Amino acid sequence: MTAALRLDLSVQHHSLYDLSHENTMALACVADCVVTLTDEAQLDAFMASDIADREQSRPLFVLSGGSNVLLPAQLNAIVLRPQLRGIMITNQTQDYVDLEVMAGENWHDLVVYTVNQGWYGLENLALIPGLTGAAPIQNIGAYGVQLEDCLQYVRAYHLPSKTWHHLLAADCEFGYRDSIFKRTPNTWLITRVGFRLHTDPAKILASYGDVQTVAQDYAKQQGRLQPAPADVMHAIIDIRQQKLPDPKQLPNCGSFFQNPIISQDQFIALQATYPNIVGYPMPELMVKVAAGWLIEQAGLKGGGIEPIVTHQQQALVLTNHTPYQATQDDVEQAQSYIVACIYKKFSITLSREPVWVNANGTIGHGKHVV
Ligand SMILES: Cc1cc2nc3c(=O)[nH]c(=O)nc-3n(C[C@H](O)[C@H](O)[C@H](O)COP(=O)(O)OP(=O)(O)OC[C@H]3O[C@@H](n4cnc5c(N)ncnc54)[C@H](O)[C@@H]3O)c2cc1C
Structure with missing residues (x-):
């Protein structure tokens, strides 16, 4: 050192x-x-x-x-x-508002602030931990919305050339939990994110999964016929609080595994043995399988290798039972065990979602590549 x-x-x-x-x-x-x-x-x-x-x-x-x-x-x-702070309005019309948000602003606080101002688009992304500058890295997404739906540009510093860049959404090459920033690690530092949020509450997406019912209940309590964006946001906060452990109480990094995408043929074959298997059709005859379901079916709810075990209510989340003592090695052991069990049972390889940081600060895979 x-x-x-x-x-x-x-x-x-x-x-x-x-x-x-x-x-x-x-x-x-x-x-x-x-x-x-x-x-x-x-x-x-x-x-x-x-x-x-x-x-x-x-x-x-x-x-x-x-x-x-x-x-x-x-x-x-x-x-x-x-840790740069600030939220600036850069343009405003009757229909939309353009915001420039500094990288160090807390993401959830930003969502609450925008909804309270009557600016919509981010409400489905409530309660995702982290800071605004990190949100474009994996194009954060939840309940049918991804960051790219509202993002206009980022201002970012290119570390190797020491130059500043203004990248439009198309330049960021966003995909599912993916972007140019994720694919070229140790290269960019995002300092500002530009958003366009709309002022028409009818444009919200309130129909995803169980959000609709809970948002409707919130709307009713407020004497509204249809859910307003604030109702959707509160519904999502409620649902997330019930499903996901609070990292402050039980350390975790959210969904640990990505939902694997398999061929339709493999899915149909699995359906013969597991009629309840949960899958969502994808383009090109592929199916996205719920990783949490696979882990649960493999009997790994609450399982893993101590001190890193899956959460009782949400098998997709790995939790740390010895905070500030457990290390990356502990995570790797539990992860390898779970990946091996799932492969043995379903012939599906799970991939990790969080970023693995090597001792020298480069981004890696750990010893067991997933
Ligand atoms: C309980 C829980 C629930 C979660 N739910 C979701 C969810 O629903 N959807 C979802 O998509 N994610 C979810 N996540 C994952 C996580 O919250 C997001 O990926 C978030 O955007 C990470 O922000 P962060 O500030 O913590 O980034 P960090 O963890 O600090 O960094 C993540 C990566 O981004 C890079 N990075 C960070 N900031 C910058 C910057 N300014 N410029 C360039 N690179 C940067 C880092 O180098 C690293 O590679 C969840 C996590 C937890 C713990």
């Missing part, structure tokens, strides 16, 4: 920084170089500094809310922490 680093002005450095409380899985992690950024000029200043020059062989790793990462016990990267 290198000696203590220092950069004056407002860029802070901590000689040994404990990140165990900075990731929602509560994995034990320390880093020796953490740079907190509260405005864009600090990033320019840091990248032009002696420290950045001297440490240029070290990867730069961006850490926001830590809700989608699996951190190593010792992180030897330069850890950049975007």
Whole structure:
């Protein structure tokens, strides 16, 4: 580990920084170089500094809310922490409002703020942990809505060339839980996200799964015939609170496995043995299978390898029973066990959703590639 680093002005450095409380899985992690950024000029200043020059062989790793990462016990990267704040209206008409939101704004607070202002589009993405700058990385999605539905652009710093870029939504190459940022890790630092939100409440999506019934109940309580965006948001908050463990009480990083996409033929074959298998048709004769259902059917609800076990109410979520002590290795053991059990039973390989961070700060797969 290198000696203590220092950069004056407002860029802070901590000689040994404990990140165990900075990731929602509560994995034990320390880093020796953490740079907190509260405005864009600090990033320019840091990248032009002696420290950045001297440490240029070290990867730069961006850490926001830590809700989608699996951190190593010792992180030897330069850890950049975007904490820029601010929400600006850049354009407003009768039909829509354009917002520019700084990367360090808490995502859920932003959703609540916009709905309360009468600006709609983000309500289905309520209660997703993390910061706004991280939301484009995996094109966050929930209850039939993805970030790309409202995102107009991002302002991002290209770390290798030390240049600023304005990327339109199409440049971000969004996909299901995917984007250009996810595919080129350690490359971009997003500082601003531009949204277009609409003012017409009729445009909300309230028909997804159990949202409709709960939103309708909220609407009734308010004396409304149809759910308003606030009703949808409150319904989603309720449903999520019932289904998902709060990371503050039971550390986790949300859905641990992606829903696997298999061929229709394989799905039909599985249906013969498991008539209740849950699948959603996809383009090109593929079917998306509910990973949570597979885990439950394999008898792994509450299972895994201590201290990392699946949640009793939501098998897709892996929880950490020894916060701030368990390490990436513990996660890997539990994950390998679950992946092996599912493969043995269904011949389906589960893939991990959260980002695996190597000790040097590059993004990896762990020993067992999934
Ligand atoms: C209980 C729970 C529920 C969840 N539910 C959902 C859900 O419904 N839908 C969903 O999509 N996700 C969900 N997630 C996952 C997670 O909340 C999101 O992926 C979120 O956007 C991560 O934000 P973060 O600030 O915590 O990012 P971090 O975990 O800090 O970072 C995630 C990745 O993004 C990169 N990154 C972070 N900030 C920036 C930036 N400013 N510029 C460039 N790169 C950056 C990091 O390097 C890392 O690779 C859930 C997580 C939890 C714990």
